[in-house]
């Protein structure tokens with residue numbers, strides 16, 4: 188998700204100044220048990236959090252959420268919708284059949300039937316009707332957690348005429364994501380993302396999704412990801428140099444934005460061999476990418492889709508900026524696609540020749556009927572031979588492909604000879620650019636936040652990295668050995684899942700647990716709730732990488748039976764899971780090997796806010812200090828490394844220092 192963006196559709200505080208009916212709203216946060224005494228600023232924030240949390244719990248207990256407070260719609264619309272809703276319930280199905288005879292569109296009838304006859308004879312999904320303001324003022328998934336503790340693994344959240352089914356139960360999540368995935372689409376998510384991703388893999392549904400998924404998955408095959416590890420190392424090394432300078436100057440650094448730049452540089456090279464170099468420069472294209480990303484996030488929480496008003500997009504300065512940014516990125520992607528196309532022509536021609544030799548072609552060529560039988564057997568033989576040649580060719584193709592100077596996904600997609608329009612290709616690249624960028628940046632941000640709170644985990648992590656990696660660039664072999672580092676990432680993904688909710692819409696009637704649902708239901712699977720549920724996890728709020736045994740399997744949705752979904756599950760599971768995991772392991776290992784990290788003195792408290800992923804409200808300001816050079820530990824077990832890991836980082840540094848004016852090292 189993925190990746191996926193957790194587009195939320197709950198208006199953020201800034202979007203609403205005037206509310207109907209309710210004056211104050213509770214803000215709820217989760218507490219963290221980290222075994223360390225927080226500084227006073229943080230303590231203050233924490234006790235305020237606890238107070239707010241208690242407030243919401245008290246409001247839930249008082250039954251406030253069992254009343255209906257339609258607060259977000261402008262008065263006339265709100266009255267209109269209220270009336271419609273009550274009317275429909277009152278008159279029930281007879282009213283609907285009357286409406287049907289009067290020619291009311293089926294969409295309207297379906298909407299009404301959802302409210303009137305859903306699940307006759309079945310239990311009804313527990314319902315938390317409430318004020319949107321209760322979940323509007325902060326990262327929305329946090330109050331959803333409180334509601335989950337009250338209402339259970341499935342409940343309906345109703346705001347006026349709008350309702351969402353919130354799922355926090357692993358078996359229902361498994362049903363929606365895997366067992367009956369065909370009955371669910373991306374719904375709202377696809378609508379919001381259309382402007383930027385078109386029919387890219389995340390918003391796409393149906394046939395387009397099926398075809399593109401089949402093409403894109405092989406592009407991220409193991410060999411490709413292994414080759415990417417040196418790219419992750421090089422990019423992280425650039426970040427290390429930046430941090431070196433800051434450490435030398437005694438300047439604090441804002442790590443969230445640095446991680447965002449690191450992952451943008453990596454995904455640009457990995458996807459289309461383009462160097463954004465955003466760690467060094469703020470170029471127009473980098474700014475354009477951020478403009479589009481922020482717009483996607485803002486649209487996801489906007490109460491009214493103003494961007495759909497025809498004239499608005501031409502006169503609003505903000506929309507004009509977004510359109511200009513989109514134009515710049517699309518133009519750049521089109522150019523990259525055009526440049527890459529001729530390079531793969533040779534492979535395309537070869538592929539076309541091999542595949543053109545089909546049985547029906549050969550039979551059609553049979554000159555006389557009496558030779559047809561013989562011709563057919565010869566043809567089949569030929570076909571078998573040609574198929575073998577195609578297989579060999581494919582093998583060889585992979586070898587050649589990996590030796591190319593451009594091992595990007597774009598190159599692969601073009602070289603694989605898939606018949607795809609440039610527009611679809613652009614949508615796919617844009618989708619992966621966004622999916623593979625902010626998610627990994629957020630994982631790194633929260634991992635370093637968690638590490639700063641748990642010095643014992645940091646010490647253990649640094650020990651492992653010193654002994655496994657020493658002064659070398661990571662390779663695929665190191666990935667298998669950096670086990671504790673991987674567990675740190677696994678645990679960070681549990682506490683801060685990116686995205687915190689997965690969005691679906693039912694495309695047919697279904698039964699979730701014991702509750703029937705109708706077609707057209709908007710469903711939020713709360714990964715946050717699943718990952719923090721006290722039912723499934725001991726000390727569920729505690730950052731404890733030890734909960735994952737080092738000799739156990741890498742935790743995933745299958746071996747954790749859908750109570751752990753860092754990369755989703757089922758057919759729409761993240762295609763970049765291995766890529767992202769290795770990227771995070773490389774970055775964490777290289778950074779903690781070189782530096783110690785602490786929350787900067789006087790830094791604002793680290794709070795969460797919702798965007799495409801979980802962001803901090805005011806950044807992650809840290810003080811970075813250089814560690815004494817760790818010893819180079821020869822690891823005799825280590826096989827000869829394929830990627831040039833014999834070159835130590837300090838050797839590369841020396842070359843780099845000769846080539847550029849770099850900061851002095853302590």
Ligand code: HEM
Nearest residue numbers: 188189190191388622623626627754755759761762763767
């Ligand atoms: C740590 C980083 C990442 C996390 C946590 C993550 C998480 C996810 C999740 C949870 C989904 C499932 C969304 C859903 O079911 O609605 C997803 C889908 C997806 N992710 Fe990732 N992702 C990450 C990195 C990446 C990277 C690096 C790429 C590309 C190189 C990528 C490409 C995609 C795509 C294309 C999908 C859509 C798959 C489909 O619908 O068939 N992700 N991701």
